[in-house]
Amino acid sequence: MKVIKIIALVLLVAFIGIQFIPTDRNQSSVVLDTDFMVVNNVPASIENKIQVSCYDCHSNNTAYPWYNKIQPVAWFLGDHIKEGKAELNFNEWDEYSDRRKNSKLRSIISQIEDDEMPLDSYTIIHADAKFSEDEKSEIIEYMAQLKNSL
Amino acid sequence: MKKARTTMGALIMTLVTITAISCKDANQDNGAAEPMSNEMYQEDGTKNADSERLMANDSGNTASDAIIDNYLKIKNALVADNQEEAAKAGGMLVANFDDFDTSGYSSEEQQELKDIIEDAKEHAEHISESPMEHQREHFGILSKDVIDMIAITGTDKKLYQDFCPMYNDKKGAQWLSSSEEIKNPYFGSKMMNCGEVQKQIN
Structure with a gap:
């Protein structure tokens, strides 16, 4: 019994301990001139949907939920955000060459088409980030039109 | 006996905390290692590019x-x-x-x-x-x-x-x-x- 108590105590102390390790937070209130929404004339309904479903990991500003202030969840999500931004950062859209925009749009379309994005591990918590079939085709159509206009 | 247990407990606690911290450090190291290896590539790259440029002059x-x-x-x-x-x-x-x-x-x-x-x-x-x-x-x-x-x-x-x-x-x-x-x-x-x-x- 005593052993279990000690283990529980140790885990508790470790859990509290790791809360004090600082993490970089992906937060910025600056709207860059290069932002996808600023550069393109995006219809409001699509803008809102993309903000909610994509911007947490694909922009410089994450709307952090309360549980993301708790370690080790914050580390796990931090890695996801780092990877997501490296792949595609909507805030820096206009820094991409037309060639890369074309590539990015093609990937955006195919990933949404195949339900690979937004990630299941994300939508399981953020139910509002999930696309309905109608939203999917609306966004895909918009992205395809943007791709053709490049 | 009780004292020994408390000491043991304290030791384990320290160990776990250190492990947790060093895990984090390792992560940071990995993150830092990536650009470094890229730099090395670039160093190699310059060398290769030089020799290729020489070759390019020929053929x-x-x-x-x-x-x-x-x-x-x-x-x-x-x-x-x-x-x-x-x-x-x-x-x-x-x-x-x-x-x-x-x-x-x-x-x-x-x-x-x-x-x-x-x-x-x-x-x-x-x-x-x-x-x-x-x-x-x-x-x-x-x-x-x-x-x-x-x-x-x-x-x-x-x-x-x-x-x-x-x-x-x-x-x-x-x-x-x-x-x-x-x-x-x-x-x-x-x-x-x-x-x-x-x-x-x-």
């Missing part, structure tokens, strides 16, 4: 040879439905693009080459780490990049520019091959002979 466009070779390796692997080989060649192609030296071109060409390489490198990276259907998707855009690159750099190699009208929801996709016979990298064994030669390079 023309050898600088893009390594890129075409590894591109064709990816193509052959996809024809053979071989995800692993395609991934391996994709990794090498990333390094080839890093090594490519654009300094001999006009500033307009340099800009164009920079755009192409930036894009192509990303597709090569994806090919090096993706399942086969994704590799094929990225290979489609990579092919466009390499074709556009050769239009600027030229090549000594004899190549065929092929086109498959079926791929990508019948939007079609191009690829390059060193032999005239059609062997389709987008469908592999499923539709080996789909496609046609669009033009011959050299």
Whole structure:
């Protein structure tokens, strides 16, 4: 019994301990001139949907939920955000060459088409980030039109 | 006895905390190691590019040879439905693009080459780490990049520019091959002979 108590105590102390390790937070209130929404004339309904479903990991500003202030969840999500931004950062859209925009749009379309994005591990918590079939085709159509206009 | 237990407990606690902290450190180290290895590539790259430039003075466009070779390796692997080989060649192609030296071109060409390489490198990276259907998707855009690159750099190699009208929801996709016979990298064994030669390079 005593052993279990000690283990529980140790885990508790470790859990509290790791809360004090600082993490970089992906937060910025600056709207860059290069932002996808600023550069393109995006219809409001699509803008809102993309903000909610994509911007947490694909922009410089994450709307952090309360549980993301708790370690080790914050580390796990931090890695996801780092990877997501490296792949595609909507805030820096206009820094991409037309060639890369074309590539990015093609990937955006195919990933949404195949339900690979937004990630299941994300939508399981953020139910509002999930696309309905109608939203999917609306966004895909918009992205395809943007791709053709490049 | 009780004292011993408390000491033990304290020791374990310290150990766990240290482990947790050092895990985090290791993560940071990994993060920092990536750009460093890139830098090393660049160092190597400069050396390679130098020797390639010397060679280029002798015989023309050898600088893009390594890129075409590894591109064709990816193509052959996809024809053979071989995800692993395609991934391996994709990794090498990333390094080839890093090594490519654009300094001999006009500033307009340099800009164009920079755009192409930036894009192509990303597709090569994806090919090096993706399942086969994704590799094929990225290979489609990579092919466009390499074709556009050769239009600027030229090549000594004899190549065929092929086109498959079926791929990508019948939007079609191009690829390059060193032999005239059609062997389709987008469908592999499923539709080996789909496609046609669009033009011959050299």
